[in-house]
Amino acid sequence: MGGPPTDNSGMIYAFDSFELDTRLFELRRDGEPLPIEPQVFTLLALLIEQRERVVTKTEILEHVWGDRFISEAALTSRLMAARKALGDSGQEQRYIKTVHGRGYRFVAAVREATLGAGRPSAVAELPREQQARQRPEAADGKRQDIRFCTTADGVRVAYATVGAGPPLVKAANWLSHLEFDWRSPIWRHWIEAMSRDHTYIRYDERGCGLSDRDAPLSFEAYVADLESVVDACGLERFPLLGISQGGAVAIAYAVRHPERVSHLVLYGAAARGRRARATPEENDEMDAVLTLTSIGWGRDNPMYRQMFASRFFPGANEEQMRWFNDICRESTSPEKAVEFMTVNGNLDVQHLQSSVTTPTLVLHARGDASVPFEEGRALAASIAGARFVSLESANHILLADEPAFAAMMHEVRAFLGVDAADPVPERA
Numbered sequence: 001m002g003g004p005p006t007d008n009s010g011m012i013y014a015f016d017s018f019e020l021d022t023r024l025f026e027l028r029r030d031g032e033p034l035p036i037e038p039q040v041f042t043l044l045a046l047l048i049e050q051r052e053r054v055v056t057k058t059e060i061l062e063h064v065w066g067d068r069f070i071s072e073a074a075l076t077s078r079l080m081a082a083r084k085a086l087g088d089s090g091q092e093q094r095y096i097k098t099v100h101g102r103g104y105r106f107v108a109a110v111r112e113a114t115l116g117a118g119r120p121s122a123v124a125e126l127p128r129e130q131q132a133r134q135r136p137e138a139a140d141g142k143r144q145d146i147r148f149c150t151t152a153d154g155v156r157v158a159y160a161t162v163g164a165g166p167p168l169v170k171a172a173n174w175l176s177h178l179e180f181d182w183r184s185p186i187w188r189h190w191i192e193a194m195s196r197d198h199t200y201i202r203y204d205e206r207g208c209g210l211s212d213r214d215a216p217l218s219f220e221a222y223v224a225d226l227e228s229v230v231d232a233c234g235l236e237r238f239p240l241l242g243i244s245q246g247g248a249v250a251i252a253y254a255v256r257h258p259e260r261v262s263h264l265v266l267y268g269a270a271a272r273g274r275r276a277r278a279t280p281e282e283n284d285e286m287d288a289v290l291t292l293t294s295i296g297w298g299r300d301n302p303m304y305r306q307m308f309a310s311r312f313f314p315g316a317n318e319e320q321m322r323w324f325n326d327i328c329r330e331s332t333s334p335e336k337a338v339e340f341m342t343v344n345g346n347l348d349v350q351h352l353q354s355s356v357t358t359p360t361l362v363l364h365a366r367g368d369a370s371v372p373f374e375e376g377r378a379l380a381a382s383i384a385g386a387r388f389v390s391l392e393s394a395n396h397i398l399l400a401d402e403p404a405f406a407a408m409m410h411e412v413r414a415f416l417g418v419d420a421a422d423p424v425p426e427r428a
Contacts, residue, residue, distance in 0.1 A: 013048045014111040015095070018086065020048055027085060039064050040081045047096060047106040052179060053330070058205075066343050079104065097213075109146060109158065110209060142195065146178055146210065149232035151200040151224055158210035159203035159229045163195030167238040168416075171253065172196070172205035173246035174340050177331045179210065184323045186313075189400035193409045194241070197418045203229045207340060208332040217336075217343045222249045225255070230260070239263035239416055240358075244371060244396065245273070247379070248349045255355045264360040268368060268396050270375035270381065271353055275345030277375070286345060290338050297334035311370045313395040320399065343392055353382035360386040361415045363408055367394030389417070 013020040019028045022045055027034045036044075042064050047055055060075060082088075097107045105339055144162040151157060160178045165308065181187040194200045206215035215221070226249055230238075240261045242250025247269020254261040270277070274286060276393045292307075309316060309324045316324065332340065360383050364376025373390070380388035387413050393404035 011049075011112060013045075013351045015108045020045060034085055036079075036085050037081060037357060040078050040085065043078050044082045046086075047104060048110060051106040051110060052104045054105045055101045060104070104343060106212075107213075109148060143190075144178070144182055144191075147232070148210075149228050151206075151221075151228045153215075153221070153224075155215040155221075155225070156204050156212045157203055157206060157225050157228060159201060159232065160291065161199055161201050161233070163198055163200050167233070167235055168194055168198035168200050168241060169226075169230060169233075169235070169238050170200070170241040170243065171250040172201040172203050172222070172245035173242075173244040173330050174205070174208065174344060175327055176202075176204050177209040177327060178202070178204055180327060180330050184327065186316075186323050186327065186397060187318050189405065190398075193405075197413070198239075198416075201229070201233055201235075207336050209413045213332065213336065217339050219248070219252075219343065219347055223252045226250075226253050227257075236260065237262050239265065241265045241267070242269050243267050244269060245344045245347060248273075248347045251349050251352055251356060254358045255352045258357050258369060261358045263355065263416055264358040265363075265415065266360065266376075266379065267363045267396070267408065268371050269311060269362070270371045271348065271350045271379050272375070273345040273347035274326065275342075278345075286341075290341055293341065294334055294338050297328060297337045311396065313397050314369065315393070315395050315402065350382070351376075353379065354384070356383045356386075359415075361389065361411065362386050363389045363391055363411060365391045365393040365395060365398065366406060368396045369394065370396035 008038055011022045013022075017030050019031075020041075021028065026036070026042060027041060027044065028035045035060055043060060046063050049175050055074060055085075057072065064078070065074075080090075083090065083096055086095045091096065093107070095106060095108045097105045099105055142162055144160045146158055146160045148158050160182075176187075182191065191200065191202075193346065203225070204211040205222060207214055207217055237260055240250050240254060240263070242248070242265070244267075247266040248271065250264060250266065250269075251271070254264050275283065278286060308328070309321050312324065313320065328337075360380075362376055362380035362383070364371075364373055366373050368376075376390075377388065380386045389408075391398070391404040391408055395402065395404070398405040398408060
């Protein structure tokens with residue numbers, strides 16, 4: 001994904017009750033072919049094949065019509081026809097999302113199979129109600145399995161499992177995309193490490209990633225989403241990981257469901273959001289950041305990227321910065337980014353800290369510019385019996401090659417009772 005269109009002949013793409021068959025040039029619903037014009041089929045195939053990125057109008061025109069001069073009205077007509085064939089609309093955008101000023105993106109979860117001599121069993125054997133997409137990864141032989149659950153207020157939340165063994169659940173934190181994070185140098189090492197001895201379960205919170213983008217945000221909704229994912233996975237008792245803003249969500253869940261959480265791990269977390277702990281001067285600064293975010297979010301602008309990324313990992317290299325910039329664009333819209341910052345900034349679970357009865361490990365980087373070190377100390381001091389570990393790093397998101405990441409994983413594995421005698425890996 002992410003490059004120019006490739007030869008996708010001999011593929012079936014399945015989503016919900018639909019199948020797009022590139023060999024037979026058919027769009028089927030519940031196994032029955034649907035009438036569709038060739039140009040509409042080609043347009044739909046392009047968007048599905050390139051679903052992990054936004055496809056520009058120029059690319060669509062060149063791919064569907066070649067060198068012919070075509071007006072944007074023709075493109076709009078074919079897009080409307082594609083949406084109509086899927087029972088979608090410009091208002092709902094359940095399948096084809098308009099990214100204003102940039103292009104279009106296919107946003108539904110897709111299962112794919114390569115066609116051989118006959119119809120592939122890989123797609124046919126996957127139940128549609130699972131809404132899953134599986135992809136093997138050559139690097140370590142693991143695959144992640146993406147599925148969806150629906151919350152009480154009707155929001156579709158995407159969650160992924162990877163690895164084997166007892167479950168380890170991660171409460172969602174902002175700036176996530178299950179498929180994008182799977183390949184990124186920012187989060188891939190976290191996923192690999194956490195799934196080494198566990199079935200690692202993570203999800204995109206409402207408003208970002210593969211979950212419903214237009215869902216209303218609130219702290220209560222965040223906790224309810226975690227409850228929905230845990231119930232969908234059929235878990236009874238499990239360790240819970242809360243990173244950054246996900247720490248507050250994990251705390252609330254552990255207080256409400258102490259019988260289900262065996263261990264609570266909090267990294268880079270705080271009981272209070274930025275707005276809840278801010279001075280008047282810091283409030284003014286955050287107002288300015290919100291204004292800048294509404295304008296610059298997702299743009300390939302080095303100045304905005306540097307300002308935002310420097311709070312998360314000042315030690316990142318150029319490639320990691322570029323991936324972070326891409327995550328910003330892929331995870332959510334500028335409008336939703338502002339809403340996330342507003343809701344997350346006002347989080348406050350100080351009243352819940354003393355009610356945590358789950359064994360708790362709190363880890364925090366000393367130079368964290370996103371969530372100050374003192375917030376981590378205060379959090380650990382307010383939870384009875386919590387163990388606090390300081391990490392030597394300036395990064396809010398620990399990078400793969402820094403000693404702090406290895407030290408963190410050593411502490412987490414020991415806390416969870418996995419190879420507790422493992423030494424802290426030495427720096428290469």
